[in-house]
Amino acid sequence: MSTYAIGDIQGCFKPLLALLDKIAFNPDQDYLWFTGDLINRGPQSLETLRFIYNLRDRVTTVLGNHDLTLLAVAYGMVPYNPHHHTFKDILEAPDQDVVIHWLRHQPLMHHDEKLGYTMTHAGLYPKWDLSLALALAGEAETILQGPYFTEYLAQMYGNKPTHWNSELTGFDRFRFIINSFTRMRFCDSTGALELTIKESANNTPSSYFPWFLAPNRVNTNLKIIFGHWASLMGKSNTKNIFALDTGCVWGGALTALRLEDGTFFKEGCRQH
Numbered sequence: 035m036s037t038y039a040i041g042d043i044q045g046c047f048k049p050l051l052a053l054l055d056k057i058a059f060n061p062d063q064d065y066l067w068f069t070g071d072l073i074n075r076g077p078q079s080l081e082t083l084r085f086i087y088n089l090r091d092r093v094t095t096v097l098g099n100h101d102l103t104l105l106a107v108a109y110g111m112v113p114y115n116p117h118h119h120t121f122k123d124i125l126e127a128p129d130q131d132v133v134i135h136w137l138r139h140q141p142l143m144h145h146d147e148k149l150g151y152t153m154t155h156a157g158l159y160p161k162w163d164l165s166l167a168l169a170l171a172g173e174a175e176t177i178l179q180g181p182y183f184t185e186y187l188a189q190m191y192g193n194k195p196t197h198w199n200s201e202l203t204g205f206d207r208f209r210f211i212i213n214s215f216t217r218m219r220f221c222d223s224t225g226a227l228e229l230t231i232k233e234s235a236n237n238t239p240s241s242y243f244p245w246f247l248a249p250n251r252v253n254t255n256l257k258i259i260f261g262h263w264a265s266l267m268g269k270s271n272t273k274n275i276f277a278l279d280t281g282c283v284w285g286g287a288l289t290a291l292r293l294e295d296g297t298f299f300k301e302g303c304r305q306h
């Protein structure tokens with residue numbers, strides 16, 4: 035029995051199948067974790083989402099920004115934009131209700147005490163420890179699964195508020211939680227999220243830090259798996275920080291980390 039954490043697929047279904055072949059994934063014995071952004075930008079969003087849905091008893095996935103965008107479009111809160119969206123196949127599928135309903139009920143954060151890993155799409159906000167982060171993820175998940183979720187999806191987009199404050203309420207609180215778990219890359223020493231820069235960590239703009247190098251980060255005790263940041267090329271250069279988005283959809287690779295022994299596996303995506 036092995037557990038593999040796999041980085042952002044973004045509809046690159048063939049590289050996913052090739053990677054599972056490479057690791058000799060056995061659905062009767064093994065488990066798969068996914069860092070989110072299962073769909074969009076790549077060519078086969080529907081096949082990817084269906085495949086993972088069908089394996090759902092063996093799968094743990096966390097929501098990424100592209101997954102949330104699919105929800106916002108599917109529920110009519112954001113118009114479909116062919117310049118940004120490549121998931122029309124999902125919206126036209128006869129089983130779209132089933133797979134989208136399932137996706138909406140996936141978490142923003144997963145913590146496995148026994149395996150000793152914590153997974154989110156973008157990372158863990160430097161001022162949140164494990165228990166606060168789990169509580170805030172739970173708050174946003176409850177909203178996404180609750181009766182007013184479409185109103186919240188409509189209010190999800192935006193880069194403010196920049197700072198966490200426990201007194202935040204309503205849409206601002208929801209947006210900050212969503213941005214931290216699904217869009218964060220850089221923040222400054224005061225904890226302000228900077229959501230517009232996509233550089234690699236080596237080109238960090240002055241006065242900003244990759245979230246995992248933020249001063250006085252309170253969750254350094256955790257082994258954190260995340261995706262989202264393809265320009266890191268899988269390298270955080272930081273102990274216990276596992277960057278698994280290796281840019282499959284950009285012609286890079288799809289990466290798996292076997293959690294039991296820390297072995298990495300890669301499938302090049304250019305040849306598929």
Ligand SMILES: [Mn+2]
Pocket residue numbers: 071098099100155216261262263
């Ligand atoms: Mn992402």
